Amino acid sequence: MPTSPRVRFAPSPTGYLHVGGARTALFNWLFARRHGGTFVLRIEDTDVERSSDEMVEGILDGLRWLGLDWDEGPGAGGSHGPYFQSQRLARYREMAEQLVASGHAYYDYRTPEQIGAEREAAQAGNGDWRHHRGGRGLAADQVAAFERERRPRAIRFLVPEGSTTYVDLVHGPIAFDHDHIEDFVVLRSDGHPTYHLSVVCDDIDMRITHVVRGDDHISNTPKQVLLYGAFGAPLPRFAHVPLILGPDKKRLSKRHGATSVTEYERQGFLPEAMVNFLALLGWSPGDDRELFTRDELVAAFTLEGISGGHAVFNPDKLVWFNNQHIMRLPAEALAGRVEPLLRAAGTWDESLAGDRRPWLLSVLDLLKPRAHRLHDFVTQAQPLLSDVIHYDEAAVARYLAPPGTRAHLAALRETLAALPAFDAATLETAIRTLAEARGVKAGTLIHAARVSVTGRAASPGIFEVLALLGRDRVLARLDAAMAMAG
RNA sequence: GUCCCCGUCGUCCAGAGGCCUAGGACGUGGCCCUUUCAAGGCUAAAACGCGGGUUCGAAUCCCGCCGGGGACGCCA
Numbered sequence: 001m002p003t004s005p006r007v008r009f010a011p012s013p014t015g016y017l018h019v020g021g022a023r024t025a026l027f028n029w030l031f032a033r034r035h036g037g038t039f040v041l042r043i044e045d046t047d048v049e050r051s052s053d054e055m056v057e058g059i060l061d062g063l064r065w066l067g068l069d070w071d072e073g074p075g076a077g078g079s080h081g082p083y084f085q086s087q088r089l090a091r092y093r094e095m096a097e098q099l100v101a102s103g104h105a106y107y108d109y110r111t112p113e114q115i116g117a118e119r120e121a122a123q124a125g126n127g128d129w130r131h132h133r134g135g136r137g138l139a140a141d142q143v144a145a146f147e148r149e150r151r152p153r154a155i156r157f158l159v160p161e162g163s164t165t166y167v168d169l170v171h172g173p174i175a176f177d178h179d180h181i182e183d184f185v186v187l188r189s190d191g192h193p194t195y196h197l198s199v200v201c202d203d204i205d206m207r208i209t210h211v212v213r214g215d216d217h218i219s220n221t222p223k224q225v226l227l228y229g230a231f232g233a234p235l236p237r238f239a240h241v242p243l244i245l246g247p248d249k250k251r252l253s254k255r256h257g258a259t260s261v262t263e264y265e266r267q268g269f270l271p272e273a274m275v276n277f278l279a280l281l282g283w284s285p286g287d288d289r290e291l292f293t294r295d296e297l298v299a300a301f302t303l304e305g306i307s308g309g310h311a312v313f314n315p316d317k318l319v320w321f322n323n324q325h326i327m328r329l330p331a332e333a334l335a336g337r338v339e340p341l342l343r344a345a346g347t348w349d350e351s352l353a354g355d356r357r358p359w360l361l362s363v364l365d366l367l368k369p370r371a372h373r374l375h376d377f378v379t380q381a382q383p384l385l386s387d388v389i390h391y392d393e394a395a396v397a398r399y400l401a402p403p404g405t406r407a408h409l410a411a412l413r414e415t416l417a418a419l420p421a422f423d424a425a426t427l428e429t430a431i432r433t434l435a436e437a438r439g440v441k442a443g444t445l446i447h448a449a450r451v452s453v454t455g456r457a458a459s460p461g462i463f464e465v466l467a468l469l470g471r472d473r474v475l476a477r478l479d480a481a482m483a484m485a486g
Numbered sequence: 487g488u489c490c491c492c493g494u495c496g497u498c499c500a501g502a503g504g505c506c507u508a509g510g511a512c513g514u515g516g517c518c519c520u521u522u523c524a525a526g527g528c529u530a531a532a533a534c535g536c537g538g539g540u541u542c543g544a545a546u547c548c549c550g551c552c553g554g555g556g557a558c559g560c561c562a
Contacts, residue, residue, distance in 0.1 A: 012562050112560055155561050180489050188560040196560045219490050219557035284499050288510040314497050317512040369525035446521040458523035
């Protein structure tokens with residue numbers, strides 16, 4: 001019985017949660033949930049200069065919006081904390097010293113400037129920098145002298161000769177020759193760890209079993225594998241997921257438009273749609289299914305299903321997913337998401353939460369197939385929620401202005417006023433009968449009616465719209481429209 | 487420059503030697519439904535980067551090339 005997996009998402013709070021990070025988090029989350037494992041959230045804030053509390057909150061908000069809850073980490077507790085790297089500094093120093101003590105690392109007294117010069121010289125020569133271990137093999141008295149003057153020192157990992165292979169869950173076996181790895185710094189002269197040291201220490205301490213992260217870390221992995229070996233710690237399984245690229249095949253960035261998940265929330269996307277879309281960007285269940293609920297994704301997810309190629313972000317498909325998920329969302333749930341937008345637009349009324357609730361839900365159901373983003377509900381429901389009609393000039397010119405329209409509307413008004421019931425079916429029969437009696441196509445009355453009651457040339461089915469508006473409001477709008485009809 | 491990863495329709499994926507006259511989805515065109523706009527249905531165009539092998543047989547395996555991406559820091 002294998003122990004349940006522990007995975008982590010370890011963002012550095014130097015920016016908001018962008019879609020690439022969100023997808024990495026999603027894959028980790030799906031894997032944990034699929035196998036009843038633990039999803040750890042760790043904040044890699046060792047780069048104090050570029051990190052901030054607001055950024056941390058922004059990232060947490062993004063994760064919460066997507067519904068990716070973490071079992072251990074900020075706000076969630078856990079017995080492997082602290083989960084902020086800035087609070088683990090002492091541990092990293094301890095681990096680094098341990099490396100020196102065991103002969104896996106050494107002190108380097110050179111300054112960054114000195115090394116930069118050496119590197120340039122080397123690269124100008126044969127280009128092989130790795131072999132310049134200038135900081136190593138110092139005489140004992142030299143070291144003593146440096147220590148006496150309390151000269152700053154960094155700790156460098158001593159890369160052994162040879163080669164290593166590890167098996168990547170998405171890429172298969174990856175072999176690397178130690179010749180291409182230089183003696184990297186694990187602890188800076190200011191006592192701060194470098195990325196390689198901190199991730200490995202944390203992943204060991206936090207008992208991480210599967211490291212699922214971006215493809216850009218694939219060439220860092222050899223160094224980390226070496227560190228695991230030096231610490232005598234078991235190697236976790238690695239799964240490197242390909243990056244998300246922009247339409248120009250370049251790494252997704254600001255100039256490709258929105259890259260922050262929060263921005264997509266603002267634009268009216270459903271987290272369900274975002275999750276579905278992101279999951280299928282670089283992963284496939286192995287068959288042709290496309291539409292997934294969160295639970296279905298959990299049930300279908302495997303790391304092996306991640307494809308090795310880079311994926312280009314396709315905004316059109318996101319919109320399609322959004323519409324699909326909107327149509328599948330129960331009206332009641334939808335109402336909760338749309339309410340804030342209606343409030344902001346000034347078309348919200350408290351009765352919509354009370355006795356007019358069923359009516360609102362009918363409106364939403366009617367609008368669903370036409371809504372690509374949440375905001376579409378606001379614009380399309382406007383003529384139903386408000387009695388302030390904005391008449392579209394072109395629509396009026398085309399369907400109200402033609403001579404004879406006023407007479408049609410008058411007849412329509414008379415018919416509707418006398419109707420025994422005001423439901424869609426009754427309305428349809430009445431209007432079609434009227435059209436026949438007046439010798440015009442039903443469309444003539446329908447179009448005129450549409451512009452009269454909505455002010456627009458496009459709307460949901462007119463009979464449903466009329467029924468939803470109710471007789472009084474319809475008659476009033478017909479009266480108003482007759483004044484501008486030809 | 488060195489090392490690593492990747493390479494199927496415009497895009498996202500399926501394909502793990504014969505089931506492939508290469509399948510699905512988004513987008514695009516056409517048709518249907520129809521009161522408009524959507525949604526929905528049907529349909530069309532659209533791809534195995536190139537060249538060598540291996541094999542009776544290759545999108546699938548191997549090599550080279552080309553192309554794309556990434557990493558080479560006392561950043562993460």
